[in-house]
Amino acid sequence: MNNIKVIEKIGKNPGKTSVVLAGVHGNEVGNIKLFDRIITTIEISNGKVIFIYANLEAIKEGKRFIGMNLNRAFMKELPEKLSNTLEAKTAREIIPYLNEADFLLDLHASNSMDSKPFIVCEPQSLEFAKSMPCKLITTNWDGFEPGSTEYWMNLQNKIAMGFEGGYLGDSESEKRAEAALMNFLIKAENIEGTIEPTQKKEYLKIIFLYKNKTSPFIKTRDFADFEKMEEKTLVGKEGEKEVYAERGDILIFVRDRKDLNEECFLIAKEMEVKR
């Protein structure tokens, strides 16, 4: 049974092949609605654009995922207990399209209400990332969170971006995703158009992922995503152990964790990028 729906749109002229994904997390409905709205009418001039609804079962159930996070399933090998999950099979359905693609844009939205839009990419994609309608560009995730769709493209040194459009319950997120998608397709030269100048960018590099090894992790307080620490700060406690961030650290996704070996938070640093 297929767990993806693929719609290929081909331009009159030769050009590059782009893959755009929505529904890698099935509950991020704004991006599904965006696909429903634009795919039938969008005119591709050059090359090919492959639109993929990525996890039909999770989309149908309104869940982030069924068996495992699909955005960690794009690995050459998965641990045995994960390799038969629905998402492991789904990744294997999507991979041939990624292998064919020159460029990838994977659309996401966040569960947290105060989340800011940002790009996930590696350095070879920074030129594309600059044309995205958001301020924050983050790099260096692959070493800490392997198995994303971008990760698979990055293994082949291709252009790949994840776009986090903001809170999934906010209709602005869908509009941001649409702007991101259009700019991406213009940059890829699949469609005609001009990219409006976007905000000045801030570049962040992920440098650390904290996982709890021995006890549940309880955060000290709520941290806004991308909150910069003004001083050395107690982020939380793993059992009796106090876990600190240093001055200048930027915290992302700080969460309480009951189970062991879970992702409790990430640390990023500001990064200089030559213009």
Ligand SMILES: [Zn+2]
């Ligand atoms: Zn997502």
